Amino acid sequence: MEFPVVKKVVVTGGKGGTGKSVVAVNLALALAKVRDVILADEDVEAPNDHILMGLDYGDLREREEVRVALPFIDVSKCVKCGLCSRVCSESAIVITSEGLPLVIPRLCSGCKACIYACPTKAINEGKRVIGYTYLTPLNIGDVGLTLVTGVLIEGEERSYPVVIATDERAKKYAKDLLIVDTAPGSSITVAASINEANLVIAVTEPTPLGAHNLELVLEIASGLGIEYWIVLNRSSIAPSKPIKKVLDKYKAKLALKIPYSMNILESYIKREPIVVYKPETNEARAFFSLANEINEVL
Amino acid sequence: MVFEVVVASGKGGVGKSTIASSLAVIMGKELSNLVVIDADVDAPNLHLMLNVREWVDELVIRSARVAKVNADKCVGCGLCENACTNRAIKLVSGKCVINKYLCEGCGACVLVCPKKAIELYEVISGIVKVGLTEFGFPLITASLPPGRANTGKIVTEERNLARERFKGFTIVTDAAAGIGCQVIASLVGADLALLVAEPTPTSFNDLKRIHRLTKHFGIPSVLAINKYDLDQYMTDKILKFAEEEGIGVLALIPYDSNIPLSMARPTPFIIQYPESKATGGLIKLCTEILKILRNWDSWRREHRVKPIPYIPKVIKP
Amino acid sequence: MKIAFATEGSEGLDAVISQRFGRARFFTIVEVNEVGNVINVKVIENPGFYAERGAGVRAVQRLIEEGVNVVVAGDFGPNALAVLRSSGIRPVRVSGVAVREALTKALQA
Numbered sequence: 001m002e003f004p005v006v007k008k009v010v011v012t013g014g015k016g017g018t019g020k021s022v023v024a025v026n027l028a029l030a031l032a033k034v035r036d037v038i039l040a041d042e043d044v045e046a047p048n049d050h051i052l053m054g055l056d057y058g059d060l061r062e063r064e065e066v067r068v069a070l071p072f073i074d075v076s077k078c079v080k081c082g083l084c085s086r087v088c089s090e091s092a093i094v095i096t097s098e099g100l101p102l103v104i105p106r107l108c109s110g111c112k113a114c115i116y117a118c119p120t121k122a123i124n125e126g127k128r129v130i131g132y133t134y135l136t137p138l139n140i141g142d143v144g145l146t147l148v149t150g151v152l153i154e155g156e157e158r159s160y161p162v163v164i165a166t167d168e169r170a171k172k173y174a175k176d177l178l179i180v181d182t183a184p185g186s187s188i189t190v191a192a193s194i195n196e197a198n199l200v201i202a203v204t205e206p207t208p209l210g211a212h213n214l215e216l217v218l219e220i221a222s223g224l225g226i227e228y229w230i231v232l233n234r235s236s237i238a239p240s241k242p243i244k245k246v247l248d249k250y251k252a253k254l255a256l257k258i259p260y261s262m263n264i265l266e267s268y269i270k271r272e273p274i275v276v277y278k279p280e281t282n283e284a285r286a287f288f289s290l291a292n293e294i295n296e297v298l
Numbered sequence: 299m300v301f302e303v304v305v306a307s308g309k310g311g312v313g314k315s316t317i318a319s320s321l322a323v324i325m326g327k328e329l330s331n332l333v334v335i336d337a338d339v340d341a342p343n344l345h346l347m348l349n350v351r352e353w354v355d356e357l358v359i360r361s362a363r364v365a366k367v368n369a370d371k372c373v374g375c376g377l378c379e380n381a382c383t384n385r386a387i388k389l390v391s392g393k394c395v396i397n398k399y400l401c402e403g404c405g406a407c408v409l410v411c412p413k414k415a416i417e418l419y420e421v422i423s424g425i426v427k428v429g430l431t432e433f434g435f436p437l438i439t440a441s442l443p444p445g446r447a448n449t450g451k452i453v454t455e456e457r458n459l460a461r462e463r464f465k466g467f468t469i470v471t472d473a474a475a476g477i478g479c480q481v482i483a484s485l486v487g488a489d490l491a492l493l494v495a496e497p498t499p500t501s502f503n504d505l506k507r508i509h510r511l512t513k514h515f516g517i518p519s520v521l522a523i524n525k526y527d528l529d530q531y532m533t534d535k536i537l538k539f540a541e542e543e544g545i546g547v548l549a550l551i552p553y554d555s556n557i558p559l560s561m562a563r564p565t566p567f568i569i570q571y572p573e574s575k576a577t578g579g580l581i582k583l584c585t586e587i588l589k590i591l592r593n594w595d596s597w598r599r600e601h602r603v604k605p606i607p608y609i610p611k612v613i614k615p
Numbered sequence: 616m617k618i619a620f621a622t623e624g625s626e627g628l629d630a631v632i633s634q635r636f637g638r639a640r641f642f643t644i645v646e647v648n649e650v651g652n653v654i655n656v657k658v659i660e661n662p663g664f665y666a667e668r669g670a671g672v673r674a675v676q677r678l679i680e681e682g683v684n685v686v687v688a689g690d691f692g693p694n695a696l697a698v699l700r701s702s703g704i705r706p707v708r709v710s711g712v713a714v715r716e717a718l719t720k721a722l723q724a
Contacts (some may be wrong), residue, residue: 017566157478157482237558487637
């Protein structure tokens with residue numbers, strides 16, 4: 001029996017506010033007309049894709065907890081060697097005046113180094129919930145797709161495990177095409193989303209900052225050996241010279257230019273994705289043509 | 299007296315940096331001892347907006363660690379791959395390979411390797427720079443090499459440097475987007491949070507999240523709504539939320555198409571366009587902040603926020 | 616009894632107390648006898664100043680090792696407070712004045 005190979009397209013952007021989520025949502029919906037699409041919102045600190053499609057947080061379905069390991073000290077076995085506190089890279093284990101280890105759950109990253117290090121196996125593995133993933137089948141207009149959303153609980157510091165959990169849940173559920181909307185920036189959580197992608201769509205804007213952030217993202221993509229196309233959003237607000245330099249340096253393809261558009265702004269505020277609600281506009285047509293290109297390549 | 303105001307928003311792209319740079323320029327005229335921190339280490343832009351004339355200092359931070367496998371000693375047992383919670387290790391052609399973009403240096407793999415084939419080595423976690431802006435006040439900024447963990451460490455270094463180098467100065471900090479550790483590192487110990495929102499459902503959603511975070515740390519918040527005339531209905535919803543939560547609304551700034559245009563040049567918006575639509579609103583915002591600063595002791599007492607402890611959800615083994 | 620003051624400087628009794636506990640540069644540890652006379656003043660670096668995460672926790676760890684009973688700073692983060700409570704070290708909130716002046720208040724606590 002042949003298992004379908006899932007293709008992963010990652011929409012990222014470096015600078016916040018370049019329109020990454022708008023591109024991801026419209027691209028996913030455009031592709032969903034011809035393919036089986038999962039959209040994974042991996043911007044877990046501020047997930048917005050559901051909002052852009054007119055949903056509220058309460059509409060998200062099938063909640064699953066994201067858990068990381070949490071050490072529990074068994075004082076009957078502890079020999080007070082202090083090794084657990086020393087190997088902890090997060091300062092999450094303190095040695096009290098009695099010499100016993102005290103775990104601070106909020107700082108623990110769940111790496112289990114302490115559990116591996118303990119010479120008397122005095123540390124047991126409990127769990128801590130740091131976030132949630134949701135799986136919501138959707139119909140927007142007449143387009144059907146499934147949205148997987150990752151959410152970090154406010155007050156938690158590390159979004160990485162929630163990004164991984166979202167990515168894995170989306171991959172498990174996907175049968176054909178997986179579109180990922182990443183967090184802004186170019187840090188490790190973005191790298192985790194980009195990992196093992198077939199194609200990176202980098203959304204940027206024609207400002208020096210947009211260009212700088214684009215470069216950082218392309219560093220990661222090229223470091224991981226993944227192909228990248230560029231989408232230049234709000235292309236009309238400034239000359240694209242700084243972007244051209246980056247495109248030349250990385251030999252990147254400029255797949256789409258979207259001028260500053262009141263149509264897109266309106267669809268953003270009304271939460272009505274333009275490819276579904278105003279498919280005859282130039283902007284929607286641009287998304288369709290990009291979707292076609294992706295459909296052919298993958 | 300050290301006073302630190304942090305500009306945060308939860309969501310990116312709402313105008314945080316435009317507001318932070320305007321605040322810096324106006325406060326810089328009134329105060330002789332201002333220092334600005336760009337804590338958006340993933341995408342710093344204040345050095346561009348505030349036109350840094352010269353860089354006076356640089357601090358390379360090497361506190362991060364990354365693990366590496368010694369291929370000669372590796373027997374391909376894969377125990378490290380199982381132990382890695384970051385999915386950073388893969389078995390490739392019989393040897394374990396660590397992806398440097400995904401490793402945070404926790405050391406679990408080092409502990410489980412039966413052949414002691416893995417070692418941790420220091421990498422540059424970021425670079426902190428001190429520059430002198432054309433407006434006479436210093437700017438502390440930083441950058442991360444791509445793929446590095448965005449812990450609050452670099453932000454903390456920036457804030458430490460500000461307090462050490464510029465003792466007693468007033469501090470304006472431009473935080474990153476989001477609510478994770480890089481934002482938490484900007485908020486801890488700050489005096490005032492200036493929250494920025496735009497009247498979109500996404501921004502409102504993120505505003506609630508960042509506000510909950512400030513409550514967790516017991517930091518009083520004030521609010522500026524940017525591009526408020528894009529959607530009066532949404533603006534009204536946000537105003538209602540602010541009233542319910544006791545967040546003082548300092549300014550409503552109208553949408554101004556000159557703002558995105560101004561980002562292409564290294565000068566703050568209010569200098570480039572002193573007569574533009576949004577300029578008045580920005581100046582009013584800054585005046586209100588200065589008022590709070592001047593009456594800080596009494597304002598703080600009136601707006602005291604009791605820190606709400608964050609209780610992690612824990613499951614026993 | 617040992618009282619640790621979070622300070623930005625290392626001037627000892629004249630150092631000004633820091634607003635923040637976890638990220639203070641130094642701890643000025645003052646040892647007093649039963650009648651409240653100062654018998655020793657020691658200044659140590661705060662490991663939390665350099666910590667990547669959990670600054671307050673590292674600071675408390677160091678103070679535990681020093682056998683401190685009371686700690687004075689402007690404010691304490693949530694993690695530090697939790698650990699201080701578990702370790703029986705009493706937090707006292709004072710800032711903006713020199714150690715010398717705050718000593719009386721700390722002794723009363």
